[in-house]
Amino acid sequence: MADYQVGHHDDFSRRPFDPTAHDLEATFRLTRFADLKGRGCKVPQDVLTKLVSSLQQDYTQDPESQYLHSTPRIGIGLDCSVTPLRHGGLCLVQTTDFFYPIVDDPYMMGKIACANVLSDLYAMGVIECDNMLMLLAVSTKMTEKERDVVVPLIMRGFKDSALEAGTSVTGGQSVVNPWCTIGGVASTICQPNEYIVPDNAVVGDVLVLTKALGTQVAVNAHQWLDQPERWNRIKLVVSDEDVRKAYHRAMDSMSRLNRIAARLMHKYNAHGSTDVTGFGLLGHAQTLASHQKNEVSFVIHNLPVIAKMAAVAKACGNMFQLLQGHSAETSGGLLICLPREQAAAYCKDIEKQEGCQAWIIGIVEKGNRTARIIDKPRVIEVPAKE
Amino acid sequence: MADYQVGHHDDFSRRPFDPTAHDLEATFRLTRFADLKGRGCKVPQDVLTKLVSSLQQDYTQDPESQYLHSTPRIGIGLDCSVTPLRHGGLCLVQTTDFFYPIVDDPYMMGKIACANVLSDLYAMGVIECDNMLMLLAVSTKMTEKERDVVVPLIMRGFKDSALEAGTSVTGGQSVVNPWCTIGGVASTICQPNEYIVPDNAVVGDVLVLTKALGTQVAVNAHQWLDQPERWNRIKLVVSDEDVRKAYHRAMDSMSRLNRIAARLMHKYNAHGSTDVTGFGLLGHAQTLASHQKNEVSFVIHNLPVIAKMAAVAKACGNMFQLLQGHSAETSGGLLICLPREQAAAYCKDIEKQEGCQAWIIGIVEKGNRTARIIDKPRVIEVPAKE
Numbered sequence: 001m002a003d004y005q006v007g008h009h010d011d012f013s014r015r016p017f018d019p020t021a022h023d024l025e026a027t028f029r030l031t032r033f034a035d036l037k038g039r040g041c042k043v044p045q046d047v048l049t050k051l052v053s054s055l056q057q058d059y060t061q062d063p064e065s066q067y068l069h070s071t072p073r074i075g076i077g078l079d080c081s082v083t084p085l086r087h088g089g090l091c092l093v094q095t096t097d098f099f100y101p102i103v104d105d106p107y108m109m110g111k112i113a114c115a116n117v118l119s120d121l122y123a124m125g126v127i128e129c130d131n132m133l134m135l136l137a138v139s140t141k142m143t144e145k146e147r148d149v150v151v152p153l154i155m156r157g158f159k160d161s162a163l164e165a166g167t168s169v170t171g172g173q174s175v176v177n178p179w180c181t182i183g184g185v186a187s188t189i190c191q192p193n194e195y196i197v198p199d200n201a202v203v204g205d206v207l208v209l210t211k212a213l214g215t216q217v218a219v220n221a222h223q224w225l226d227q228p229e230r231w232n233r234i235k236l237v238v239s240d241e242d243v244r245k246a247y248h249r250a251m252d253s254m255s256r257l258n259r260i261a262a263r264l265m266h267k268y269n270a271h272g273s274t275d276v277t278g279f280g281l282l283g284h285a286q287t288l289a290s291h292q293k294n295e296v297s298f299v300i301h302n303l304p305v306i307a308k309m310a311a312v313a314k315a316c317g318n319m320f321q322l323l324q325g326h327s328a329e330t331s332g333g334l335l336i337c338l339p340r341e342q343a344a345a346y347c348k349d350i351e352k353q354e355g356c357q358a359w360i361i362g363i364v365e366k367g368n369r370t371a372r373i374i375d376k377p378r379v380i381e382v383p384a385k386e
Numbered sequence: 387m388a389d390y391q392v393g394h395h396d397d398f399s400r401r402p403f404d405p406t407a408h409d410l411e412a413t414f415r416l417t418r419f420a421d422l423k424g425r426g427c428k429v430p431q432d433v434l435t436k437l438v439s440s441l442q443q444d445y446t447q448d449p450e451s452q453y454l455h456s457t458p459r460i461g462i463g464l465d466c467s468v469t470p471l472r473h474g475g476l477c478l479v480q481t482t483d484f485f486y487p488i489v490d491d492p493y494m495m496g497k498i499a500c501a502n503v504l505s506d507l508y509a510m511g512v513i514e515c516d517n518m519l520m521l522l523a524v525s526t527k528m529t530e531k532e533r534d535v536v537v538p539l540i541m542r543g544f545k546d547s548a549l550e551a552g553t554s555v556t557g558g559q560s561v562v563n564p565w566c567t568i569g570g571v572a573s574t575i576c577q578p579n580e581y582i583v584p585d586n587a588v589v590g591d592v593l594v595l596t597k598a599l600g601t602q603v604a605v606n607a608h609q610w611l612d613q614p615e616r617w618n619r620i621k622l623v624v625s626d627e628d629v630r631k632a633y634h635r636a637m638d639s640m641s642r643l644n645r646i647a648a649r650l651m652h653k654y655n656a657h658g659s660t661d662v663t664g665f666g667l668l669g670h671a672q673t674l675a676s677h678q679k680n681e682v683s684f685v686i687h688n689l690p691v692i693a694k695m696a697a698v699a700k701a702c703g704n705m706f707q708l709l710q711g712h713s714a715e716t717s718g719g720l721l722i723c724l725p726r727e728q729a730a731a732y733c734k735d736i737e738k739q740e741g742c743q744a745w746i747i748g749i750v751e752k753g754n755r756t757a758r759i760i761d762k763p764r765v766i767e768v769p770a771k772e
Contacts, residue, residue: 035526036562081556083517085575088474096482096519096559096571131469133482133571135521140421170467173482176422178564185482185519185571189471 017105034100034179095120098183110157125196198272211333214309276332282325297367403491420486420565484569496543511582520558584658597719600695662718668711683753
């Protein structure tokens with residue numbers, strides 16, 4: 001395992017995963033153990049809303065548990081559930097997430113899964129995680145050998161990421177399933193001032209995004225290196241080397257914790273945030289907008305995208321809808337509403353602390369709690385090395 | 387939905403689930419949306435131990451978090467993780483579990499899934515659950531119609547069971563997956579005196595079991611009613627009607643909360659307990675035995691089994707290993723170490739409060755922290771109506 005560095009955001013410069021170094025076939029690909037990828041596995045947002053809303057009407061809601069919002073409390077809505085506790089004014093802030101392999105390196109897959117579930121806490125401005133559980137489904141299609149190599153690597157990646165976040169994995173659940181599945185549960189018990197209720201955007205705020213878009217495009221393009229008929233579709237706009245770089249950039253980005261981004265939200269008085277995952281930038285922006293107390297709307301002008309991935313997405317027609325804001329991201333960045341005069345300082349501070357850029361991508365204007373991307377958004381190409 | 391009663395342990399007397407009443411095909415069977423059933427989906431215990439133990443060695447363990455045991459803290463071991471918190475001497479007691487459809491009634495499936503995950507808290511003597519999350523994977527093989535009928539029913543069952551337990555479901559995660567999957571996360575923040583560390587069995591204690599065995603056998607036998615070649619194998623020992631009764635008895639048993647059983651553990655000074663699920667009675671007995679502080683072993687003499695299911699299991703050869711203690715249970719009973727002089731009172735009290743029997747099934751003797759079932763255990767036939 002000495003070829004892995006833990007907790008560095010420049011992980012992507014390390015060697016790619018070599019199955020043969022672990023006595024696996026050279027053709028072993030973790031991503032083949034599921035037909036869907038990463039956060040591309042979600043039940044579509046509109047379907048979920050319908051299924052869940054049918055349940056809300058006829059339930060008497062405990063007014064105590066509604067002190068945050070009258071939004072649906074199950075399945076979608078806020079990034080975390082927040083539950084008042086019986087003890088000392090404390091709250092339980094909790095979230096769960098799980099998905100399918102998105103990269104072929106099992107260790108990195110574990111790190112990404114952990115960073116992804118922690119990200120829901122960070123989106124609420126919660127910086128400390130008190131406990132992690134790991135959820136794991138081993139594919140029924142794995143050989144014993146594959147399982148015995150892959151599972152410990154995934155677990156190690158997951159635990160290393162938890163360690164980096166200052167927490168630990170104390171339990172979990174393992175089953176067998178046709179598709180390999182990885183996820184977790186993150187919980188924090190905190191005072192109400194430790195989290196930021198994401199409903200306070202005001203006209204004049206700006207929107208900041210802390211990671212580039214295009215992770216789903218990059219991992220697909222990387223898989224197509226092995227599939228000539230798919231590769232032919234994009235090879236006019238992108239080289240082998242571009243795709244490998246984008247893949248490593250995506251892996252690095254997905255495994256990076258949003259913890260510093262969350263800490264700085266307190267310092268710069270963020271008015272609310274969410275993390276960008278399975279519903280894409282626009283889906284999550286819309287959900288965040290719908291939760292606002294004030295009559296505001298979000299307008300997005302700029303799309304920071306991993307280099308060349310906008311071109312790849314365009315070459316694929318309607319498949320990803322990256323520039324429309326619908327491409328799923330896994331362990332994406334925080335989308336934050338910040339006072340205009342603080343946003344530049346926020347971006348500068350995060351770059352100083354992490355060496356990674358953040359971008360002002362839009363504005364908050366008067367409106368009816370919706371979000372949109374302008375007709376011809378500016379695409380910011382984010383290179384493999386910042 | 388008026389054909390369901392919520393929170394009654396005699397649910398099994400209600401009408402069976404009729405797909406056509408929900409505009410589904412008469413042949414719709416929820417259990418067909420996974421190839422494994424219920425808690426029969428676990429990674430085998432020995433494999434899991436191997437995979438997890440390889441990780442334990444090289445991790446520096448925080449001695450603080452080890453105050454309970456030096457057992458592996460991930461995947462297997464205690465029924466819950468217990469994490470000391472930063473605030474006021476409190477602990478986070480937490481567990482997660484998920485599995486595949488085990489019954490064809492979606493509403494009952496939701497109830498069972500919730501009862502099953504809560505059971506891990508109850509096994510630790512924790513009576514209050516502060517928060518539930520629901521985990522749901524919708525099968526890729528379901529039609530939209532099936533999904534739109536089944537998912538709200540599952541959610542409703544899950545929420546009703548949570549309500550019965552005095553808690554509520556505040557969030558969760560929904561994905562698509564080849565196999566339909568249902569589960570949850572249960573969390574409690576409590577004082578250390580609210581849970582019972584399950585390591586205090588002494589020589590002379592007896593073992594009590596609070597639900598009959600044979601749920602996995604019953605749900606399989608019920609599925610075989612549709613499959614002549616399987617049915618032929620068991621029809622000499624059991625009738626149609628026997629199987630239907632056993633199935634409803636199993637459904638009732640699996641959806642019953644172990645909450646009263648847990649509350650009475652405090653009243654009668656239980657020395658430890660676990661819940662019987664995927665590894666079968668003996669598997670869980672062995673895990674519990676291995677955690678004991680004292681040099682004790684567990685010897686099991688009696689096996690309470692849902693009526694006729696012992697005969698069915700025998701007719702199936704080595705398939706279930708019910709009488710060997712290896713048959714998986716879903717949402718099974720608590721296996722409790724009680725002082726000999728308290729055990730009869732415990733069983734009487736639970737019968738008075740719930741109308742359901744509990745059984746003394748074995749003893750604690752001097753030994754090397756193992757568990758076994760005697761050569762010819764007495765099978766107690768537990769009828770459909772108690």
